[in-house]
Amino acid sequence: MFGGGIILVGYVCKYTPVEIIEAFGETPVKLEPDSKSYEQAEALIHSNICSFAKGILENIIDNHIEEVVLTSCCDSIKRLYDVLKERVKFIYLLDLPRKKDPMAVDLFYGEIKEFIDAYKAYIKRDFSKEILAKILENKAIKGKRMDSESIAILGARLKEDVVEKIKNSCAEKIINLTCTGEERIFDVKPEGDILKNYAESLLNLTPCMRMADDRNDLVNKKFKGIIYNTIKFCDYYAYEYAELKDKVDIPLLKIETDYTDSGSGQILTRVDAFLESTGIKKIEKTKAKSGYFAGIDSGSTSANVVIIDENKNIISYSIVPTGPKAVESARQAFELALKSAGLKEEDIKAAVATGYGRVSIPFAQKTVTEITCHGKGAFFIDSTVRTVIDIGGQDSKVIRLDDSGNVVDFVMNDKCSAGTGRFLEVMARTLGVSIEEMGKVVEKVKEDITITSMCTVFAESEVISLIAQNKDQRDIIHALNKAVASKAVSLVERIKGKGKYMMTGGVAKNKGVVTAIEKRLGEKILIPPEPQIIGALGAALIALEGK
Amino acid sequence: MDAVKSYSKFIKKNMERPEKVKKLINLGLFIAYHYVKFFRDKRLPESFHFLNKYSIKCVIDSLNQPQNSAWVNIFAPSEFLIAMDIKPLFIEAYSSFMSGFFIEDCLIDAAESKGISNTLCSYHKTFLGASELGILEKPRFMITTSIACDANIPTFRYLSKKFGVPLCIIDVPYKYSKEAVSYVKKQLQELAAKLEEAFKRKLDLDKLREIVKTENKTRALMREYLNYVGKKTLQTTMTFEMYMLFASHVFIGSKETLKFYEMLVSDIKKAPEKSGKSVFFVHILPMFETNFKQYFNFGEKYHIAGSDINFDFLHEIDENDPFLGIAERLILTSLNGGIDRRVSRIRELLEYIKPDGIIQFCHLGCKQSMGGAFVIKKLASEMGIPFLCLDGDCVDKRNNQEGQNRTRLEAFLEML
Ligand code: SF4
Ligand code: SF4
Ligand code: SF4
Numbered sequence: 001m002f003g004g005g006i007i008l009v010g011y012v013c014k015y016t017p018v019e020i021i022e023a024f025g026e027t028p029v030k031l032e033p034d035s036k037s038y039e040q041a042e043a044l045i046h047s048n049i050c051s052f053a054k055g056i057l058e059n060i061i062d063n064h065i066e067e068v069v070l071t072s073c074c075d076s077i078k079r080l081y082d083v084l085k086e087r088v089k090f091i092y093l094l095d096l097p098r099k100k101d102p103m104a105v106d107l108f109y110g111e112i113k114e115f116i117d118a119y120k121a122y123i124k125r126d127f128s129k130e131i132l133a134k135i136l137e138n139k140a141i142k143g144k145r146m147d148s149e150s151i152a153i154l155g156a157r158l159k160e161d162v163v164e165k166i167k168n169s170c171a172e173k174i175i176n177l178t179c180t181g182e183e184r185i186f187d188v189k190p191e192g193d194i195l196k197n198y199a200e201s202l203l204n205l206t207p208c209m210r211m212a213d214d215r216n217d218l219v220n221k222k223f224k225g226i227i228y229n230t231i232k233f234c235d236y237y238a239y240e241y242a243e244l245k246d247k248v249d250i251p252l253l254k255i256e257t258d259y260t261d262s263g264s265g266q267i268l269t270r271v272d273a274f275l276e277s278t279g280i281k282k283i284e285k286t287k288a289k290s291g292y293f294a295g296i297d298s299g300s301t302s303a304n305v306v307i308i309d310e311n312k313n314i315i316s317y318s319i320v321p322t323g324p325k326a327v328e329s330a331r332q333a334f335e336l337a338l339k340s341a342g343l344k345e346e347d348i349k350a351a352v353a354t355g356y357g358r359v360s361i362p363f364a365q366k367t368v369t370e371i372t373c374h375g376k377g378a379f380f381i382d383s384t385v386r387t388v389i390d391i392g393g394q395d396s397k398v399i400r401l402d403d404s405g406n407v408v409d410f411v412m413n414d415k416c417s418a419g420t421g422r423f424l425e426v427m428a429r430t431l432g433v434s435i436e437e438m439g440k441v442v443e444k445v446k447e448d449i450t451i452t453s454m455c456t457v458f459a460e461s462e463v464i465s466l467i468a469q470n471k472d473q474r475d476i477i478h479a480l481n482k483a484v485a486s487k488a489v490s491l492v493e494r495i496k497g498k499g500k501y502m503m504t505g506g507v508a509k510n511k512g513v514v515t516a517i518e519k520r521l522g523e524k525i526l527i528p529p530e531p532q533i534i535g536a537l538g539a540a541l542i543a544l545e546g547k
Numbered sequence: 548m549d550a551v552k553s554y555s556k557f558i559k560k561n562m563e564r565p566e567k568v569k570k571l572i573n574l575g576l577f578i579a580y581h582y583v584k585f586f587r588d589k590r591l592p593e594s595f596h597f598l599n600k601y602s603i604k605c606v607i608d609s610l611n612q613p614q615n616s617a618w619v620n621i622f623a624p625s626e627f628l629i630a631m632d633i634k635p636l637f638i639e640a641y642s643s644f645m646s647g648f649f650i651e652d653c654l655i656d657a658a659e660s661k662g663i664s665n666t667l668c669s670y671h672k673t674f675l676g677a678s679e680l681g682i683l684e685k686p687r688f689m690i691t692t693s694i695a696c697d698a699n700i701p702t703f704r705y706l707s708k709k710f711g712v713p714l715c716i717i718d719v720p721y722k723y724s725k726e727a728v729s730y731v732k733k734q735l736q737e738l739a740a741k742l743e744e745a746f747k748r749k750l751d752l753d754k755l756r757e758i759v760k761t762e763n764k765t766r767a768l769m770r771e772y773l774n775y776v777g778k779k780t781l782q783t784t785m786t787f788e789m790y791m792l793f794a795s796h797v798f799i800g801s802k803e804t805l806k807f808y809e810m811l812v813s814d815i816k817k818a819p820e821k822s823g824k825s826v827f828f829v830h831i832l833p834m835f836e837t838n839f840k841q842y843f844n845f846g847e848k849y850h851i852a853g854s855d856i857n858f859d860f861l862h863e864i865d866e867n868d869p870f871l872g873i874a875e876r877l878i879l880t881s882l883n884g885g886i887d888r889r890v891s892r893i894r895e896l897l898e899y900i901k902p903d904g905i906i907q908f909c910h911l912g913c914k915q916s917m918g919g920a921f922v923i924k925k926l927a928s929e930m931g932i933p934f935l936c937l938d939g940d941c942v943d944k945r946n947n948q949e950g951q952n953r954t955r956l957e958a959f960l961e962m963l
Contacts, residue, residue, distance in 0.1 A: 046909060046917040048666070048938070072721040074697045079918025082886040093885075095727075098693060098700070098718040103730045110726055209701060212716045214708075233666045233914070239701040242662035243708065254662070452945040465950035493660050 012056060013071040014180045015096050015202055017112050019139070021069065023132040024125060028069075030180065032160055033059045033259040044083050050076035050233040052157065055259035060088065069115070071096040073210055074236065090122045098212040100203040109199040116195075129194050136188045136198065150175045151280070154219065155229035155237040157181070158257060166227070166271050170281055177218065178229055179208040179237075209236035219244060225251040225280055227271060232258040251278035265356060266395070270412060273371035277407035291349035294337070295539025296330055296364055297373065298322070298357030301393030301421065301506065303329040305337040306536040307348070308544065312380070316341035317533045326357035334363060350543040354535055366543070371399055371410050373538030378502045379405030380541055381528050387497035389488055389517070389525070390534075391507035393421040398491040400498075409495040419487025421507050423456050427480050430463050431473060439510035441477040449479040459483065477512065485516035492521070502526040504534040555649035562653055565681035572682065575648055576607050590845050592818070594810035595787045601803050602793040606644060609636035613684035615746070618706065621792060622694040622880065624717065624873050626762065626800045627739055630755040631748060636686065637797045638702070642673035643789065646835055646942045654680065655943055668912035669942035671698045678706055685710040688745045690738065692717040695882040696915045715741050719877045721884055731874035739870075752869075758800035759869045765799055768808035770861055772815060776853055777901045779818040780825075784844035785834040788851050795857040824963045825852035827902035827932075829893065829923055830916040833941045838953045839908075842960060849960060852902040855881065855893050886919045890926050897930055903963045904933045911940045935959040 009021050010031045021028040033055025038047070041057035053076035060068060066089040070081050073096065081093045094111045097104035116127050150173035153163065157180045167174045176182075182205060189197045207213040219240065228244065230237045241254050253274040255267050275281035290310045297304040299322065306317045318336035322329045330353075338345060345363070353364035354373040361367075370390075378388040379401055388399040396419055397412040413419055428435050449471060451459050459480075466476050484507070492501075501523060507513055508531035518525050528534060554575060561567045580603045587596050609616040616634040619625055625635045645651050651669065654676030659665050661679050663672060677683050689712055691703040700716055707714035715738045720727040739750050794804045826849060833839050842849050859881040864872030877883070881892035897905075905927050909917035920936045927934035937955060940946035 044921060046914075046920050048909070048911060049914045049918050075915035075918060078721070079886065079914065082919060082922060093721075095721040097720065097730070098716070103726075103733055104718070107720060107724075107726050107730050110724070111722075210697070212700065212718055214704065230664065235664050235667045235697050235912075236701055238662060238664035238667070239705045243705065245662050452947075458948060461948065461951060490656070490660065494662075 007067060008065060009067040009069060010056075010060060010065045011069045012077070012180070013073050013096070014182060014184070014205060014208070015071050015073075016069050016094070017115065017198070017202065018184065019132060019135045019186075019198070020112065020116060020127070021119075022135050024119060024123065024127055026067075026123070031056050031059055031065075035059060035062060035259075045079060048233060049079060050074070050231060051258035052231050052234065053077055053080045056080060057083065060084065066090065068092075069094070074234070076233070090119070092118055097203065098210065100200075100211075100213070105196065105200045105203060108203055109193075109196045112195060112199050132198070133194055136186055136194075139184055139186050141185050141187050149173060149224065151225040151227065152177050152221070152223040153181065153227045153229060154178060155241065156231040156234050158229045159259065162257065162267060165268055169268055169272060170275055172224065172275070172280060177206070179210075182206055209240060215240065219248075223250055225274070225278060226253070227274070228252060228254045230254065230256050232256060251280065266412065269356070269369050269371070273369035273407070273410065276369060276372050277410070292341070292343060292347050293540050293543040294334065294348045294351040294364075295373070295536040295541070295543060296334060296351060296353045296355075296358075296361055297370065297533070297536035297539060298326050298330045298353060298355040298361060299370075299392060299535070300356050300395075302532065303333040303355075303357075304533045304536040305330075305333040306533050306540045307337050307341050307343065308537075308540045310544065312541065312544065314537070315343075317530065317536065319530075319532055322357075327360050327362070330357060330361050331363070352539040352543040354539045368539060368542050370535045371397065372407055373535045373542065374504060375399045375401050375405065375407040375538065376541050377534035377536075377538030378504060378528075380537065381534070382500070382502060382526055384500045385502040385526065386499060387492060387501045388534075389492065389497075389501060389503045390505040391420060391484070391488060391503070391513070392505040393425075396420050396488060396491065396505070396507075398488070398495060398497055400495050411491050411494050413487065413491065418455055418459075419484050421505070423459070423484060424480065424507065424510070424513075426456055426460060427463055430460055431467070431476065433473070433477070435510070438477050438481070439512050441474050441481065441512045442515040444478045445474045446472050447475055449475050451479045451483040478516075481510070481512035481516045484513050485520055488513075488517055489520045499523050500526060502528065504528065504531045506532055508532075551647075552649060558648065558650050559653055562680060568680070568682040569684065572645075572648070573607070573610060576603060576610070576644070579603055580607060590782050591787075592781055592783070592811075592814040594807055594814045595783060595790070597803075597810055598787065598790050598794060598807050601798075601807065602640070602790045605634070605793060605798060606636065606640055609634035609686075610684070613686050616686045617688040617690055617742075618686045618703070618712075619690045619797065620692065620699050620703070621796045622692045622699075622877070622882070623690040623797070624692070624735060624738070624877060625690075625797050626755060626758050626869065626873060627735075627742055627750065628690075629798070629800050630758050631742060631746060631750055633688070633742070633746060635797055638674040639670045640793065640797075641677070641683075642670045642942050643834070645673050645677065646944070651942050652945060666912055668696065668698050668910065669940055669946075671702045671912075673942055675702060675705065678709065685712055688712065688742065689714040690717070691715075692877060693719050694877060694880060696913065698912075713741060713745055717877065719883055723878050723884070727878055728871065728874050731877055732870045735870045735874055755869045756866055759864060759866050759872055761802065761805050762800040763863045763866065765794075765805050765808050766861055766863065768805075768812050769795070769858065772808065772812050773858070773896070773899045775812075775815040775818075777825075777899055778821055779815050780821050780823065780850055781815050781818045782845050783851055785832040785839060785851060786844075788828070788832050788854055788857070789834055791857045795859075823848045823850060824903040824960070825850055825900070826904045826906055826963075827852045827897065827900055828854040829905060829907035829920075830854065830856055830913065831908065831910055831941050833908050833910075833939055833947070835941070835944055836908075836939060836947050836952070837949055838956050842956065849963075852900050853896065855889070855896055858896055859892065882915075886922050889919065890922060893923065894926060894930070897932065902932065904935065904959065906959070907934070907936045908941070909936060909938045911938065911943075911946050933959065933962055 018028045035058040038054040041054040068091045186201045295306045307315045318333045320333040351364040353361035354370045358367040399410040619635045655672045657679045658672045658676035691699045881889045
């Protein structure tokens with residue numbers, strides 16, 4: 001895509017005078033980082049700046065982009081500019097005012113003129129206002145701009161392909177109103193200085209969070225639902241989410257993304273679960289049938305299958321560790337369950353798949369997210385449950401149910417492994433004990449240690465230094481169990497979870513963690529006999545009767 | 548120390564009762580003030596003792612008179628407030644005090660569980676948390692600028708909406724130009740009008756000029772002070788280096804600040820010739836980090852040779868047209884604009900101070916500063932001064948990897 005004869009001018013912000021670049025006859029491209037790592041970027045800039053900015057840097061290096069136009073959007077972009085200055089042939093930072101009064105327009109107008117001069121000098125070609133006028137004419141406002149009958153994606157920029165995937169995953173109309181998602185349509189006055197009018201209309205685009213204007217017009221629209229995106233290490237947008245969370249009576253889902261590829265599967269799960277739980281996406285109810293029904297939970301650490309009969313009796317179940325190919329492990333688990341039930345595949349009337357691998361299970365007719373399934377399964381086992389805490393190998397989630405067992409709210413942890421089974425595994429290895437050993441420690445022995453870092457990598461080094469200080473191993477384990485518990489409790493608090501609580505997932509078998517959570521919540525937690533199969537059970541129930 | 552810990556425990560126990568917490572915090576500040584007043588640390592130069600009392604008093608004053616106070620951030624043009632006898636509370640100071648009281652963790656958790664980004668700067672998170680928990684009385688006005696970091700505008704906008712208190716945002720352009728100055732000047736005029744309206748009193752222009760005059764005198768003393776920093780050793784602590792922000796920013800222009808710098812210059816003149824190794828800090832200092840405390844607070848071998856944030860502007864400003872003067876100051880502070888501007892200020896300071904080493908403590912969440920670390924490192928190596936970059940948090944003690952940092956810090960100090 002990059003390279004070849006055409007010169008591409010990279011930009012990132014919607015306030016960039018893209019049309020001016022076009023008027024020069026060049027090709028502006030909105031940079032969308034797609035790198036899997038930030039290796040080169042982190043050699044040039046501190047790793048704790050915004051992940052998008054790091055991604056851009058990586059991208060510019062990878063693709064040898066030589067012309068870049070930025071705005072003074074945020075600290076990360078400003079520093080990106082400082083770092084790039086000596087590395088690309090042409091770079092320009094437009095000072096973008098945060099207001100849009102006449103003086104601000106003048107200031108921005110001046111900036112645009114200076115930019116034109118700088119670019120003219122660089123490519124040794126002239127700029128023509130007439131061409132600009134033509135380009136703008138083609139981008140004039142036509143028809144209505146926003147549709148309240150749709151689901152809006154708001155917040156920080158979201159990768160184009162994730163937006164596409166969300167659009168494809170449901171029948172609803174999705175509009176992208178993230179910081180740079182807006183279409184470039186203008187209402188440039190024909191009379192007077194076209195450049196000045198252009199500057200003014202740029203400043204009048206829907207204000208992003210960086211601007212001084214408030215965004216009431218945008219966020220108070222009656223959407224059917226809002227998917228709110230924030231970016232790791234970007235500060236701007238979380239504020240607005242915090243505000244909306246309490247105010248809006250519209251279904252609201254927060255997602256946090258960064259610009260590496262790995263997270264998009266989890267995001268889709270969240271979006272799906274959100275659409276299901278708010279009733280925007282319907283799961284059809286089917287009439288009670290006779291026969292057997294299967295639920296397949298294809299998770300990142302294990303594949304679990306539950307088979308029930310028409311009266312909701314559990315006939316058999318299986319748990320198989322996930323191998324390199326998720327489908328095969330699911331198949332194995334399915335066959336194992338069939339075998340122990342003494343059934344054949346034809347005996348299964350309907351099968352529903354859930355979990356990370358759910359979309360690729362060929363022997364299931366339907367897929368439902370693990371959020372809905374866990375809620376369903378937990379409520380079936382005990383209808384007094386109102387909050388489900390699920391801590392699995394790679395992720396953890398908390399689901400809140402209403403009195404009829406419907407999911408009313410949920411959170412999932414960030415992509416990192418903090419507070420999950422994986423975290424405990426790493427620590428067990430560091431300590432040289434088994435996971436089972438760790439689970440037995442329910443109390444401090446000598447002293448009450450607290451692990452302060454949540455991040456697996458940092459916590460590991462903390463553990464190493466505790467070992468070096470000769471601390472009692474059981475106290476370290478106790479501290480680790482508390483750390484996992486505190487992460488889980490913070491998720492519970494985020495959605496204001498209340499009793500009764502049920503814990504599911506592999507970590508529910510860890511007595512130490514369970515006790516630590518109970519202490520923090522001040523309440524007993526129900527642990528089902530086999531906490532790992534609750535998702536699959538929920539899926540089987542949905543196979544039988546719908547949601 | 549233990550008294551503080553039990554005080555902190557007691558506050559935390561009462562978090563559900565904001566009225567009580569408010570009182571406890573005021574009480575804590577009151578005790579701190581009197582403690583400082585009556586039990587002066589003998590090692591401490593007189594000027595810092597004076598500053599210590601003054602800073603605590605400023606915080607107490609604004610908390611005690613919320614209806615006569617304005618919340619600001621450190622770069623706000625508070626000359627207007629001083630001229631109108633309005634008590635500013637700058638959020639960075641409040642958060643530092645809360646960390647001093649060991650309750651920052653509670654406040655930060657409150658902000659995060661509300662949905663505020665966990666990677667946001669903890670000075671902001673602490674303050675936001677305090678307002679979420681209802682332990683802050685709402686002020687009458689708020690002012691923020693776009694200088695230095697991203698956090699300012701959204702934090703204040705959030706607070707202003709939450710409390711229904713008017714906010715004035717001063718948008719300070721990144722680049723300097725005549726138009727930029729007029730743009731800011733006009734915003735300052737609007738600010739003055741809004742303040743007059745909110746506090747129902749007039750701004751006396753002559754008084755404002757007086758304050759700007761005092762401000763200029765104060766900066767002259769800062770420059771004089773710089774002549775000695777490289778040659779003398781003034782015993783101090785990281786906390787005092789940070790207290791200086793009261794004097795170099797929010798309260799500059801007040802008589803007390805002028806007095807502080809007069810005392811400071813006389814203290815440094817009297818101070819012994821330089822001995823041991825001196826370390827210059829980029830941006831802010833981790834005043835609650837144990838290793839740093841151990842080495843730098845009244846350190847015999849190592850001492851603090853200033854930080855660039857206290858010298859971000861050193862020129863005179865226009866005394867006749869204070870609106871213009873202040874507008875220029877806002878745009879030209881070394882924390883505004885491209886990294887080059889900051890680098891050249893740091894270079895200037897290094898030439899004065901000639902420190903033996905430079906430390907940049909990358910405060911988690913402070914992207915504007917950490918983003919420039921590699922550029923400043925380059926400057927240091929050009930000037931042949933050892934440079935150390937460490938990650939951590941100046942407020943939230945949970946984010947400090949003290950074990951790891953210890954090794955790095957010690958190795959660095961051994962190197963000097
Ligand atoms: S946040 Fe605003 S200024 Fe920044 S890139 Fe997005 S649209 Fe541009
Ligand atoms: S995502 Fe946020 S921090 Fe990152 S570049 Fe955009 S505005 Fe800046
Ligand atoms: S430490 Fe950095 S991010 Fe925090 S308030 Fe100061 S300048 Fe802003």
